[in-house]
Amino acid sequence: MSVDFSKYKQDFPILSREVHPGKKLIYLDSTASTQKPQIVLDAMDDYYHRHNANIHRGVYTISEEATELYENARAKVARFIHAPSARSIVFTRNTTESINLVAFTWGRKNLKENDLVLLTELEHHSNIVPWQILVQEKKIRIEFIPVLPDGILDMNAYKNLLEKKPKLVAFAHMSNVLGTITPVKEMTTLAHQVGAIVLIDGAQSVPHLPVDIQDIDAEFLAFSAHKMCGPTGIGALYGKFDLLNEMPPFLGGGDMIRKVTFEGFSTNDVPAKFEAGTPAIAEAVGFGAAIDYLSSIGMEEIAKHEQEIALYGLRRLEESGGIKVIGPHNQRGGVLAFDMSGIHPHDVAQILDSEGIAVRAGHHCAQPLHIKFGLPATTRASFYLYNSKEDVDSLIKGLDKVKMMFD
Amino acid sequence: MSVDFSKYKQDFPILSREVHPGKKLIYLDSTASTQKPQIVLDAMDDYYHRHNANIHRGVYTISEEATELYENARAKVARFIHAPSARSIVFTRNTTESINLVAFTWGRKNLKENDLVLLTELEHHSNIVPWQILVQEKKIRIEFIPVLPDGILDMNAYKNLLEKKPKLVAFAHMSNVLGTITPVKEMTTLAHQVGAIVLIDGAQSVPHLPVDIQDIDAEFLAFSAHKMCGPTGIGALYGKFDLLNEMPPFLGGGDMIRKVTFEGFSTNDVPAKFEAGTPAIAEAVGFGAAIDYLSSIGMEEIAKHEQEIALYGLRRLEESGGIKVIGPHNQRGGVLAFDMSGIHPHDVAQILDSEGIAVRAGHHCAQPLHIKFGLPATTRASFYLYNSKEDVDSLIKGLDKVKMMFD
Amino acid sequence: MDDLYREIIIEHYKNPGFRGELDPNDYTYEDENPVCGDHIRVDIRVNDSGIVTEAKYSGHGCAISQASADLLMEAIIGKKVEDVKKLTKQDVLDLLGIELGAVRLKCALLPLKVVKAGVYGVGKESELSDLD
Amino acid sequence: MDDLYREIIIEHYKNPGFRGELDPNDYTYEDENPVCGDHIRVDIRVNDSGIVTEAKYSGHGCAISQASADLLMEAIIGKKVEDVKKLTKQDVLDLLGIELGAVRLKCALLPLKVVKAGVYGVGKESELSDLD
Numbered sequence A, B: 001m002s003v004d005f006s007k008y009k010q011d012f013p014i015l016s017r018e019v020h021p022g023k024k025l026i027y028l029d030s031t032a033s034t035q036k037p038q039i040v041l042d043a044m045d046d047y048y049h050r051h052n053a054n055i056h057r058g059v060y061t062i063s064e065e066a067t068e069l070y071e072n073a074r075a076k077v078a079r080f081i082h083a084p085s086a087r088s089i090v091f092t093r094n095t096t097e098s099i100n101l102v103a104f105t106w107g108r109k110n111l112k113e114n115d116l117v118l119l120t121e122l123e124h125h126s127n128i129v130p131w132q133i134l135v136q137e138k139k140i141r142i143e144f145i146p147v148l149p150d151g152i153l154d155m156n157a158y159k160n161l162l163e164k165k166p167k168l169v170a171f172a173h174m175s176n177v178l179g180t181i182t183p184v185k186e187m188t189t190l191a192h193q194v195g196a197i198v199l200i201d202g203a204q205s206v207p208h209l210p211v212d213i214q215d216i217d218a219e220f221l222a223f224s225a226h227k228m229c230g231p232t233g234i235g236a237l238y239g240k241f242d243l244l245n246e247m248p249p250f251l252g253g254g255d256m257i258r259k260v261t262f263e264g265f266s267t268n269d270v271p272a273k274f275e276a277g278t279p280a281i282a283e284a285v286g287f288g289a290a291i292d293y294l295s296s297i298g299m300e301e302i303a304k305h306e307q308e309i310a311l312y313g314l315r316r317l318e319e320s321g322g323i324k325v326i327g328p329h330n331q332r333g334g335v336l337a338f339d340m341s342g343i344h345p346h347d348v349a350q351i352l353d354s355e356g357i358a359v360r361a362g363h364h365c366a367q368p369l370h371i372k373f374g375l376p377a378t379t380r381a382s383f384y385l386y387n388s389k390e391d392v393d394s395l396i397k398g399l400d401k402v403k404m405m406f407d
Numbered sequence C, D: 001m002d003d004l005y006r007e008i009i010i011e012h013y014k015n016p017g018f019r020g021e022l023d024p025n026d027y028t029y030e031d032e033n034p035v036c037g038d039h040i041r042v043d044i045r046v047n048d049s050g051i052v053t054e055a056k057y058s059g060h061g062c063a064i065s066q067a068s069a070d071l072l073m074e075a076i077i078g079k080k081v082e083d084v085k086k087l088t089k090q091d092v093l094d095l096l097g098i099e100l101g102a103v104r105l106k107c108a109l110l111p112l113k114v115v116k117a118g119v120y121g122v123g124k125e126s127e128l129s130d131l132d
């Protein structure tokens, strides 16, 4: 029995907004950032209305409450990805900071000249630039696992690259352009066989698929709350506890220390060691509420719902003529990036906007992938639990208008 | 004519909460984090209800609105501290990250072995540990400008230290323990005379005093929204534009780049160069609203109001017996840290909490300062625009109860 | 919206009058919009009196940036280089006859940015900052 | 609250029975609470049958941590070291007779943490983790 998703739409107040007279928002850009259900906003409001205080060091009631709310949120995040313990979860600003944290701490300590880092050609800039910075700083080397024309990783090439004994393999669990879902468990097992550490960019997978990090067994997993019904300003890094424990600290300041003297400092326990300064407390509370919301629906159900819309959208786009969708035809997430020959994505997106339809146009922070596919930019429609096949129908109608204007 | 501050209290919903039956919250911990007026929460709610979308790259209406709201917030922050342009404002998570940003980028590029950084003995850990990390990494040296017994900086010692030609002088504009307001303009001028760069930790000054960064002429100024009626999860770094422009990037990822290829990347313009990944958008909107709120009251007025309460509190505490307040007797901010001989600050704070009074107990992230003063910990009461002399009276009554219990 | 895609824009986009390259040229410059990767190159020839005699653009981009480039080439031909330097954001918007949000504004202004960078010589950021 | 500062706590704080140091000793350890800088050292003597014969604590801290230390010393004297290792958070709370929030819990449990680290030998994090 499948769940009726239409009822969830009303949980998101913004979806009843008219962006132009008579044109209600049809939001097809959840890959960039999702909308927030009222229940998440209420959780943050309640925090500010009743419990707001700085955490960890406060002896008074509201500070103890705030501390408990913050640490409960950490426990929720841990359970959501099946981490063994809340101690394995570091709160960051977003996926980008999570990956940089690993590059700055684990990377600077363990990578040296000529060490190899393997990435894939479908990475987001956030999982490319931090490593390129280490190329500049420490002369490490990067190689890219190729993407085949149908958007799938070239696993044979991967196996060959592993023979060069990379120290780290870092890749997205789901591409934010192609919708490709990568074989994370297999890739992790193969990487471990040559002694490499594995970092997974879960920015698109944790919000959209059930993820069991212990089953995958990767060392690190990075993701952002704002892409999973949570607030901006907070993200998370999962790390295996022993690794986190050995890593040098990241930023220096309050809370990450055990003791400071004029002569030096010693670091606090994991995860506090990596959370310098006052953290995003209200945002952690919102993150926790978002996880409760997603869990109440069920990640299996959400993935299935999105898959259905994506496959329907893929078929409608291909039937409509003059449109080429990139990426795989099955086993894909709810992301459809496409090219309309002769019409620039900016123009497509702008004309769709006049119909209330929000899609992204550009390289979606994956310039190298676009270079590889020979496209400077694409138009991208993406789906979440609040979307429906009717949204796809509206998109198709909007695209017909685009074609007409440029005909 | 002085402003009647009692009317502002009702802007803060949490202040009508009873923390224990019959005990309304008396919040005396604004130095750690302030409460938020409803108008700030409303601004963030409105953002999520009407405009929420990822910024900068979106062509559709709500993304353009979100971008504009985000950049308007930056302009508000710039105007608030009298920065010459919004381009000089980088959004960060908090003061701590702002200082670390300078240490990681300007510091790593410009400081080398044996280079001297001057700090003061009254610094918060956030302005000590980032530089101690550079001691470990690059063997720079740190010296501390001494604090005199009355909580004032030893300016003669400072002048002598300047003869050692420090590369950087970094200090708090207001101590979060002593309440000392440091002579920032004079100190900056003196530092510039020996060619040093100046970083000001404005975590306590920007929320509580009028600050004109162009007048002070320091190179960097760091502060946090959550300490000035704004949300958690966002802070700011002001930097002189030319310096920011020459600095290497901080974190790598989306938005901070101009172009990424498989071979390398080039950086975006300041300030985007320092804002990798999806920023704290809703929080920036809340930050802007907080600044509007503070400006509508007037920073001169706020400073005067707090000064009055602080001096009244200082007198009442000293009269009450058995209590020693540390820090200067005049020219101080609204922070009163004190020692009750024989009674541990944790016990003081806990008993006050039973009366609904929230104060902080501990070293307030200024362990070296506490070592200097020979106190492992102090109890700290601090004030903001929503406090009044009656709050001081309640504090004194609560402390009488503490003394009775331990008598 | 339909305002945004006024006939003049679609027309200049579909049937450009000034696409191409000039070699040799007196001024040439190219740049791109980091938001979308749109790329524009402009080649300019001037005569002895410092008057633009020929101007062409190449590259790729959206209808707005391409129409803006085409209209701009048309506008600068016959102008003194000194006057080209004085062209403003508003001049471009007047040529296009539309109003634009911040993101699309960058598309519309890219051609002018390239032209100015070309005639000023690279790196005169300060003189170009009024385009942001 | 007045619950929190039960007479027994104030009493043990003001008139401790087991403050001091033991030198020589069989087990000694010290640690601190990073939240507040409270510092506790514990010295223990055992006889040939592995039974605690003497126990003293020193250092500084709040009424809760000091009373907890005093009560704990009293409780372990006469116990087998093996049984001391088995003491739990709940045992300490039972001694104190109060409930505590997360922050103050650390104060209350610091003495037990120090005792256990002492008798186990340093670094057995895993065996101590039930105290967090």
Ligand SMILES: Cc1ncc(COP(=O)(O)O)c(C=O)c1O
Pocket: A254, A276, A277, A278, A279, B031, B032, B094, B095, B096, B097, B124, B126, B127, B172, B174, B175, B176, B201, B203, B204, B224, B235, B365
């Ligand atoms: C003087 C001073 N500097 C830095 C900080 C750190 O601020 P944040 O925790 O917001 O980074 C504080 C906050 O307590 C402070 O008072």
Ligand SMILES: Cc1ncc(COP(=O)(O)O)c(C=O)c1O
Pocket: A031, A032, A094, A095, A096, A097, A124, A126, A127, A172, A174, A175, A176, A201, A203, A204, A224, A235, A365, B254, B276, B277, B278, B279
């Ligand atoms: C695959 C992937 N990685 C990383 C990111 C960066 O996320 P954030 O901007 O939240 O750091 C994104 C967001 O677009 C993404 O899709």
